[in-house]
Amino acid sequence: MIEFFHTKDRLRFLLYVGAIAAPLLLISAWVVSSMEESSAAKGEPNAQGGLSYRIQEKSGARTLPPPLASLLSVPPNTAMTDVDVTADSTVRLSSAAVKAFSTDGFKTVAAFHRPTLSPVTTDSANSLEGVRDGYQIRISQETRFFDNDPYKDRTKIEYYINPVKKP
Structure with missing residues (x-):
């Protein structure tokens, strides 16, 4: 097989x-990747008859999915790198889990969100929980970092949002 390339014409x-071929393959890979990202950001049908949104972006989600955007704002100096949202057929949020990384400390991020929660049910050094518009929102500082986390030198924050269960 190597002998096939011994002549200059064959090598040329x-x-x-x-x-x-190399540029064509690179362009194709980029197009497919962009299409997958945009379809996940626009939502994909789920078993509840609604949409599931999955955004994984190292530099942070540019926009939050519509069911989540009305409940949660992105604090300054924070990148929401992993957004996983499920909505039902009425486009009402069923659940959301968000991983974010901030250059600010957890106290600053909690202070940003505290005014939007009423009532605040838990307020500690590394956790903030409360209710907003019928949803239980838990914001916590995560101390464990994983290999696939994009930032190891920032404050890792996790958001969990679920509808309030009626008694």
Whole structure:
């Protein structure tokens, strides 16, 4: 097989093929990746008859999915890198889990969200819980970092949002 490339013509042919194929493969991979990201950000049908949204972006989600955007704002200096939202057929949020990384400490992030929660049910050094518009929102500082976390030098914050269960 290696002997096939001993002539200059055959080697030149291989280089031409590579010069044409490499950019085509890279462009194709980029197009497919962009299409997958945009479809996940726009929502994909789920078993509840609604949509599921999944955004994983190292630099932070540019926009939050509509069911989540009305409940949660992105604090300054914070990147929401992993957003997983499920909505039912009425586009009402069923559940949401968000991982974010902030250059600010947890106290600053909690202070940003505290005014929007009424009532605040838990307020500690690394956790804030409360209710907003019929949803239980828990914001906590996570101390464990995983290999796939995009930032290890920032404050890791996790958000969990679920509808309030009626007694």
